[in-house]
Amino acid sequence: MDFSLTTEHEQLRQKMMEFAHEKLSVNSIDRQFERDNWQRCADEGVQGMPLPSLYSNDEAKDILTSVIAMEGLGYGCVDNGLLFALNAHIWTVQMPLLEHGNTQLKDRYLKKMANGELIAAQAMTEPDAGSDVFSLKTQAIRHSEGYVITGSKCMISLAPIADVFLVFATTNPDAGRWGVSAFYVDADTAGLTISTPTKKMGLDTVPMASLRFNECWVPESSRLGPEGAGVGIATSALEYERCCIMAGQVGRMQQQLEQSVEYARTRRQSGQTIGKFQSVSNRIADMKLRLELSRLMLYKTAWIKQQGGSAVMECAMLKLHLSEMFLASGMDAMRVHGGYGYLSETGIEKDVRDAMGGVLYGGTSDIQRNIIAGMLGL
Numbered sequence: 321m322d323f324s325l326t327t328e329h330e331q332l333r334q335k336m337m338e339f340a341h342e343k344l345s346v347n348s349i350d351r352q353f354e355r356d357n358w359q360r361c362a363d364e365g366v367q368g369m370p371l372p373s374l375y376s377n378d379e380a381k382d383i384l385t386s387v388i389a390m391e392g393l394g395y396g397c398v399d400n401g402l403l404f405a406l407n408a409h410i411w412t413v414q415m416p417l418l419e420h421g422n423t424q425l426k427d428r429y430l431k432k433m434a435n436g437e438l439i440a441a442q443a444m445t446e447p448d449a450g451s452d453v454f455s456l457k458t459q460a461i462r463h464s465e466g467y468v469i470t471g472s473k474c475m476i477s478l479a480p481i482a483d484v485f486l487v488f489a490t491t492n493p494d495a496g497r498w499g500v501s502a503f504y505v506d507a508d509t510a511g512l513t514i515s516t517p518t519k520k521m522g523l524d525t526v527p528m529a530s531l532r533f534n535e536c537w538v539p540e541s542s543r544l545g546p547e548g549a550g551v552g553i554a555t556s557a558l559e560y561e562r563c564c565i566m567a568g569q570v571g572r573m574q575q576q577l578e579q580s581v582e583y584a585r586t587r588r589q590s591g592q593t594i595g596k597f598q599s600v601s602n603r604i605a606d607m608k609l610r611l612e613l614s615r616l617m618l619y620k621t622a623w624i625k626q627q628g629g630s631a632v633m634e635c636a637m638l639k640l641h642l643s644e645m646f647l648a649s650g651m652d653a654m655r656v657h658g659g660y661g662y663l664s665e666t667g668i669e670k671d672v673r674d675a676m677g678g679v680l681y682g683g684t685s686d687i688q689r690n691i692i693a694g695m696l697g698l
């Protein structure tokens with residue numbers, strides 16, 4: 321067993337760190353989505369990373385390589401919102417299209433999603449269908465060579481600025497979850513209303529909104545996969561999401577650790593540096609342990625997915641562990657910095673607010689535990 325990264329991986333991670341540090345961090349404290357940063361990422365090949373050269377400017381990167389690149393991006397970029405937005409766009413909308421779309425649908429969207437022209441969002445959650453996602457009520461009823469979609473979605477990341485949505489709706493309400501189908505719906509479709517941005521705790525640079533579909537007609541060609549394939553598509557998209565969406569946070573955890581070590585070495589109280597107090601150094605040792613375990617789980621899970629094996633259990637464990645560890649590390653970084661960690665100007669408290677979103681989206685930590693327990697036969 322060889323745990324070392326290849327030279328190619330090391331170089332890519334370094335390249336992403338430098339790119340993010342030089343090009344993405346400048347305005348991140350403004351706390352709103354910046355289209356320029358999105359475009360810079362597209363020009364750097366971030367959105368197109370797992371796509372073949374037919375749709376991007378490069379050969380497709382495998383999943384392990386992609387998460388290592390994201391880790392580098394996360395190390396260099398303090399904007400967790402941008403990292404989340406990129407990953408949501410890539411893994412929850414682009415990947416389902418690459419894997420399940422026909423040539424016509426891929427040609428319509430993938431190139432523009434990769435080159436920064438289009439921002440894509442996934443619309444699954446509804447007011448009465450959160451964790452119990454396949455109890456959704458939005459309907460897509462067949463009508464004149466297409467479908468009429470009626471219903472509503474909430475907590476949709478990127479919705480206020482998205483150009484296209486991957487929408488899950490039922491085409492056969494009597495069939496329960498097996499009646500769910502998936503559609504790509506353009507934001508300017510007649511009858512689709514996007515609410516004003518929803519106020520929230522963190523991830524400030526990712527605007528969120530609700531969607532209202534009032535008899536929106538979409539052509540049959542907008543359907544992803546066959547009718548009733550929505551559960552399979554959503555399940556595989558969720559697996560990608562749980563595997564990859566938080567890869568950037570490993571880079572952020574490395575940053576938090578380095579920042580905390582530096583502070584503990586230099587901040588003096590009671591005649592000594594605070595790192596000499598065992599309660600402070602123990603906390604930092606725990607941060608290091610969390611980081612290393614998270615990184616190992618990330619690489620291993622990505623590697624399993626890359627081999628084509630089923631990674632349902634591993635993806636659930638990774639999402640659960642990484643999201644909770646990022647939250648815990650953020651809290652510890654704040655404690656190490658004392659009252660200064662609580663001040664917005666230091667940027668340390670922001671990570672905690674951003675991290676809280678991670679234990680909720682893509683299935684809450686409770687849901688990940690349910691999946692793990694279920695796989696154990698409980």
Ligand SMILES: Cc1cc2nc3c(=O)[nH]c(=O)nc-3n(C[C@H](O)[C@H](O)[C@H](O)COP(=O)(O)OP(=O)(O)OC[C@H]3O[C@@H](n4cnc5c(N)ncnc54)[C@H](O)[C@@H]3O)c2cc1C
Pocket residue numbers: 408441442443444445449450451452474475476477478523677678680681682683684685686687690
């Ligand atoms: C930052 C952020 C970004 C998001 N982005 C998107 C997006 O882009 N697209 C999208 O479609 N959705 C998005 N969501 C919505 C997200 O997927 C849901 O919030 C999540 O699935 C939980 O659903 P809910 O909020 O309705 O909570 P509920 O399902 O009502 O859960 C409430 C509580 O009950 C617990 N619970 C519920 N069911 C069970 C169970 N079976 N076993 C044990 N505990 C349970 C939960 O863990 C939670 O503690 C986002 C959410 C957040 C916070």
